Amino acid sequence: MTLVGDASPERDAERRLLARARKGDPAAFRSLFEQHSPAVWRFLRDLFRDEAAADEATQETFVRAHGRLGALRDEARLASWLLGIARHVWLESRRTRGTHLDLASEENEALLESALPSPTPEDLLLDRELEGLLAEALGELREERRAALLLRIDHGLAYEDIAQVMGWSLPKVKNEIHRARLQLRERLAGHVGNGGTR
Known part of the structure; x- marks a missing residue:
């Protein structure tokens, strides 16, 4: 996971991908998805304690993120912004499905x-x-x-x-x-x- 304040080539590459994704480049958004979806999925799996629910919620997180890329103000905080969206997806699901938060044993x-x-x-x-x-x-x-x-x-x-x-x-x-x-x-x-x- 890329951390805040990182001025590395990886951070620069991520900023370029984000700029392309904001302009509607599906390949750029797919790259961002591939880079960040494992952490988002793991966070959701930890919350749901259900891999199928985490799969579904991860997809929903990135659907929402795609529609809101213009709202991301601090490009250096893309990872935490995505986790924030994931948390909202989990909260909504919890309200409707009554799921319980737990931690996977690993x-x-x-x-x-x-x-x-x-x-x-x-x-x-x-x-x-x-x-x-x-x-x-x-x-x-x-x-x-x-x-x-x-x-x-x-x-x-x-x-x-x-x-x-x-x-x-x-x-x-x-x-x-x-x-x-x-x-x-x-x-x-x-x-x-x-x-x-x-």
């Missing part, structure tokens, strides 16, 4: 490393149990807080980009992610290491 290891004190090798022997406990702990987080945490940990977005995606102020983003991490630590502290350090 993301658990990254979350454990980021959210908890460093476990010892002996602690990792209980990995399967920890995966289940982590999924349960994430299930206890408020949906919006969980989405913000996923954007930070799984997608590596800066706090400013998360604020854009979530429609929150920067202090709220920092507060929600901090609280999410504290909740995870508290819930899992007895299962990983000593749990007493931060």
